[in-house]
Amino acid sequence: HNSTHSLAPQKTESKPVDYEQVYKDIADILEDNDYDDGSFGPVLVRLAWHASGTYDKDSKTGGSNAASMRFAPESEHGANAGLKVARDLLEPIKAKYPGISYGDLWTLAGVVAIQELGGPTIAWRPGRTDGVSAQSCTPDGRLPDAGKKEDHIRDIFYRMGFNDQEIVALTGAHALGRCHTDRSGFDGPWSEQPTIFSNEYFKVIAGRKWVKKDLPNGGWQWVDKNSDTTIMMLPAEISMYNDKAFRPYFDLYAKDNDRFFEDFSKAFGTLMELGVPFKGDEKVYRFKTTNA
Template identity: 80%
Template sequence: MAFRSVASRMTAGGLGVRTTVGVASARSSFQPISRCYTTQQPKKSNSNKLVILGLLGLGAAGGYYYNNTGRYSLSTSQVNQKKPVDYHQVYKDIVEILEDNDYDDGSYGPVLLRLAWHASGTYDKDTKTGGSNSASMRFEPEALHGANNGLKVARDLLEPIKAKYPDLSYGDLWTLAGVAAVQELGGPTIPWRPGRVDGVSAESCTPDGRLPDATKKQDHIRDIFYRMGFDDQEIVALTGAHALGRCHPDRSGFDGPWSEQPTVFSNEYFKVISERKWVKKDLANGGWQWVDKNNPTVMMLPAEIAMFNDKEFRKYFDLYAKDQDKYFADFTKAFTKLTELGVPFKGDEKVYKFETIDA
């Protein structure tokens, strides 16, 4: 789930709050969990005729043509032909860069999940704008929206993979990175299919404010998610993604992880929010958050406790705290839906289910 941050609103002239799934100010308090992820040269001839025949033969085999400048060039059809993308290898390449003991709690997984979330969560079902299709976060002003503070880390991390697969769209890469993060950090298998087509200019950027504001209450959260087409159960299921990562004062304005296991995807988030005593803590930036009375390094956002205390939302928090299998099943459906909002699928795309990478 994604929330706008106190820091973003202060810099933009308002009070904006966005959470980050993953950066570390208290890395020393948590131990990163180790995972694996994953001849002879031909004789010269003086015959121009033989040379030309040989070159024409090469052109027929390799897609070359002979133009009136006397040079051999790639044919238009070959230049425009896209090389098929090996998505299984892309997945493996993403997994290779997930672990890093110098970043946060030892994993880039949480921030990659946040990238996929923020790229997708801007969708508006009424105007049919936003979503992961255009990867519009590459452009200003969207790249500078307060909600996207810190996500340059994730975008830059994936650039070498994009360079390796030039025919892979950013939208497909970013959402696949989110899938890899969930799966490799212990979560369910997420079905994924390619088909996103990148925007080419800032015209594809969405207006600021389409992601939830963590300082507000449950009605605001419903407004944001209903705009995308989600119901209450799906909203709570997506919120459980906060099992991964932490907030950062310089990004969201909040500080700390949602549990003591910020690199393990499980239903721990629901257990933590339902079983602990929460007290308010004032922040240096003028905002506040909830913290665990017995372990104040663990926090919850104002909007999350408001959701937890809402009668309709509460029943799903309680359900998922008791039943991880049910949570995984519902999260899988909701996250797949999220990453496909607004994508112009043709209907014949292959659906991939990637195996986690063993040691």
């Protein structure tokens, strides 16, 4: 026998991952009446998006491949505040399926959350390989700053390779979830039913009169002039809505939920794959939504 054998790094022989079963296991842990509006879905979507949205098409760095948000400093970037909740939530799933990479797990969790909360089917495939150290971290500042204007939002998303239509479609994910004062400093949800994925975001932004509201932390956001709900919009979003080139897509998606679902599904599928060196032979999954 080869005497160096025992000194070689142990290759972990893990059995092939049953991604259909992983989907179901994630679907099972979404609901929690003690958390936010009753679902971990929105924060999982935000995790998947922040893992992917660091991509830079010119340097081909960032994106979901390495799951570099596991490491400081990326885990500590201001944009990622609060996402430990989502990462920790998925640890028991990772423990149950050691063969799945964090990048695959996080992006799959985003897909599960969107589908289970009523959104479109999103094509997904495995193939991400975990980074092993902070060297895989991306520089701070690659994710959008909600306090800035539409030109900043364009710069950020063009850097990932998206066009205006895709940017607006992707922002429709804000039908889900809410802002937290202890995470972003903003406060409140974008829709009345923040655990249901639909084109509601576009109806809300078009259908209300927005006024500025100062926040205790020195910032400000938009709130509905004629109602005492906590519905809000970020400074960047009203700037986008008032932009001539973005507006037609806001109008389109407010009127046409099917078109929104179709365009969102494509753009989100693309987002999840940014920076991933697929071999090309990975199976593409279109998961069946559970009836839970």
